[in-house]
Amino acid sequence: ETGVTQSPTHLIKTRGQQVTLRCSSQSGHNTVSWYQQALGQGPQFIFQYYREEENGRGNFPPRFSGLQFPNYSSELNVNALELDDSALYLCASSLGQMQETQYFGPGTRLLVL
């Protein structure tokens, strides 16, 4: 059984650019959640995907968007990057739409200059 994986591990972008982050869920998990973790803070919920459809969204602007694919992997897209988007982006997978334990990947560290 493989755990949650994310790519890339680190990324540097400039303000105004667009970025795509990728996540492969744990084997057998059909639900993926994305979180943003600023330095020294706890993770903040961005959105969740269940069976390829968005299933809840946190307080993030529309320039944060996502996709989930038939194999349950997922992408997080951020347009028009701002300096405050610099953070660790975490993906978590779980089994099912009902509350199940969310298992996190190692994250992607994004730096916006």
Add this chain to the structure above:
Amino acid sequence: GESVGLHLPTLSVQEGDNSIINCAYSNSASDYFIWYKQESGKGPQFIIDIRSNMDKRQGQRVTVLLNKTVKHLSLQIAATQPGDSAVYFCAETPWFGNEKLTFGTGTRLTIIP
């Protein structure tokens, strides 16, 4: 708004001693609570969870206590080891089936050899 907070941002404990990390929550409708451990450069790692119909739950060297009267959660780690050094987060969801985890800021636990 509703929030999950931690009493102490840092905690230092002698190796072999027991440690207690505390967490206060403000949402009386919170139903499910989880403790995560996050080591430097890694994603949060699930430690233990507890539902609101329980007061105590034990795992391997860890115990979670829930006091719904005062909306307080604690994580006890017995016989601490150097590998326990990390940031610990409590997280909650308001009801079973809700997709969003709300995290606190975190407590940094340092084990002194």
